[in-house]
Every structure is written in C-alpha cells, then in structure tokens.
Amino acid sequence: MEPVDRPGESRLERKKKETRRKIITTALDLFRRQGFDNTTMEQIAEKADIARKTLYNHFPVKEAIVDEYMRDISSELAGKTMESIKKLPDTRSRLMAALDKAYQWVENNPEFTGICLGYRMKNMCRGSKDESAEKGTRSIVSEIIRLGQENGEIRRDFPVSVLATQIDILRSAVVLDWLKDMSKFELRRKMAGVIDLFLNGATNRKNADQTKG
Structure with a gap:
C-alpha cells in the first residue's frame, strides 16, 4: 500500500515518506520469507540499502x-x-x-x-x-x-x-x-x-x- 502524497509537502518530507515506505516494504518481505523472529533490524537496513542509524531514526524496533x-x-x-x-x-x-x-x-x-x-x-x-x-x-x-x-x-x-x-x-x-x-x-x-x-x-x-x- 502506497500512502498518498499531500499537496504542499516539502522535498524533505517526501524523502522521509519514501524512506519509510521502502523500509516497510523491505521488512514485510523479510518477515514473510524468513519469519518475524528470524529477521533483525540490521538485515532490514542492509536489504533496504540504508544506514542502520537511518532505520532506527524512523523505527526504534521492528x-x-x-x-x-x-x-x-x-x-x-x-x-x-x-x-x-x-x-x-x-x-x-x-x-x-x-x-x-x-x-x-x-x-x-x-x-x-x-x-x-x-x-x-x-x-x-x-x-x-x-x-x-x-x-x-x-x-x-x-x-x-x-x-x-x-x-x-x-x-x-x-x-x-x-x-x-x-x-x-x-x-x-x-x-x-x-x-x-x-x-x-x-x-x-x-x-x-x-x-x-x-x-x-x-x-x-x-x-x-x-x-x-
């Protein structure tokens, strides 16, 4: 599911939203393929191709x-x-x-x-x-x-x-x-x-x- 972009959003806000979408999509794919308990935050960050700090800035835990x-x-x-x-x-x-x-x-x-x-x-x-x-x-x-x-x-x-x-x-x-x-x-x-x-x-x-x- 893709959240709708809002009129008037700044470039930074759109970038943050795109990153969150990417994280959620990547994480759900890993959860479904290898199980929630077997998936780590580090794996999500690596698969999403983002820094771990970026991941934790958006989501503190999986x-x-x-x-x-x-x-x-x-x-x-x-x-x-x-x-x-x-x-x-x-x-x-x-x-x-x-x-x-x-x-x-x-x-x-x-x-x-x-x-x-x-x-x-x-x-x-x-x-x-x-x-x-x-x-x-x-x-x-x-x-x-x-x-x-x-x-x-x-x-x-x-x-x-x-x-x-x-x-x-x-x-x-x-x-x-x-x-x-x-x-x-x-x-x-x-x-x-x-x-x-x-x-x-x-x-x-x-x-x-x-x-x-």
Whole structure:
C-alpha cells in the first residue's frame, strides 16, 4: 500500500515518506520469507540499502514497522468503508459492516495482528501517547457513534471518544482471546456479539423481561 502524497509537502518530507515506505516494504518481505523472529533490524537496513542509524531514526524496533503497516491498512479499509456505511439504516448495521470488513483482514493476518497488539499494549503501559488513535477502524467507529447520537439511537451524555474507547477495549479483548486459540471461535462472528454487548449491555434481556413481568 502506497500512502498518498499531500499537496504542499516539502522535498524533505517526501524523502522521509519514501524512506519509510521502502523500509516497510523491505521488512514485510523479510518477515514473510524468513519469519518475524528470524529477521533483525540490521538485515532490514542492509536489504533496504540504508544506514542502520537511518532505520532506527524512523523505527526504534521492528514491531513498530508492523504497527505502522497495520495502521496504513486500517486507514485504507476505513476510507473504502466510510461512505458505504452511511447508507445503512442504523447504528448496529453500520458497526457490523465496519468491523466485519476490518476483521476479515485480521483473520487472514493473525501473526502481524498479535505483534501489533503486543507492541501497542507495551506502549500504553509506558504511557506513550498514540498519535494515530483517531485513524483507521477507530475513526469509523467514532463516526458511527456520532451518527447514532444525532439520530437518537445512542445516548448523548457520554462523548463519542469515551464510547469509542469502550468498543476498542471490547474488541481488543476478543482479539487477544482469539489469538490464544484461533479454533475457539470465529472472530468476525464474535465481533457481532461485541456490538450487541456495546449496544444492549451485559444484562440478560430475557431474564430482565421475565422479572419485569
């Protein structure tokens, strides 16, 4: 995937972007051919024909390369999905469509998903700020919640960012569980349960109805 150049970018900015693209492409090729654990930063630098200092200036560790690659994929999927979900009738159907599309890719790339999640969790524990939090799937989820609030489907006493974070926590927990044993359940079907849990809460609706009766 090739990020789009922005109008007004300086020559230096374009050069940095080209170098990052080259690093990511080279690293992914090595990861796929010889395995993530068997690939070193030195090998990536040599294969990309750049100085090791240049590589480390862009990415401190190889996990960061996978993280940026997945953010690019997520942003690309978000761009393709955003307009189509607005045509759907309600919040549930929009969330279903958005997450199904995103996690179809995850199902096909479990190794990169595990590497990326582990890296992000380490950064969170260190208190690092996520500069890309509002991109990709998160941006779609936030927009869907905003639309739901406008239509009166979603409560308005909590900001969009808080509600989007709740979905983030739920879906991350499901993915981590799935990565432990991918035969345990179908990921995209489980995400449908995450949506129901977010929209309806953890209350057993059948029992609640019987109690009211």
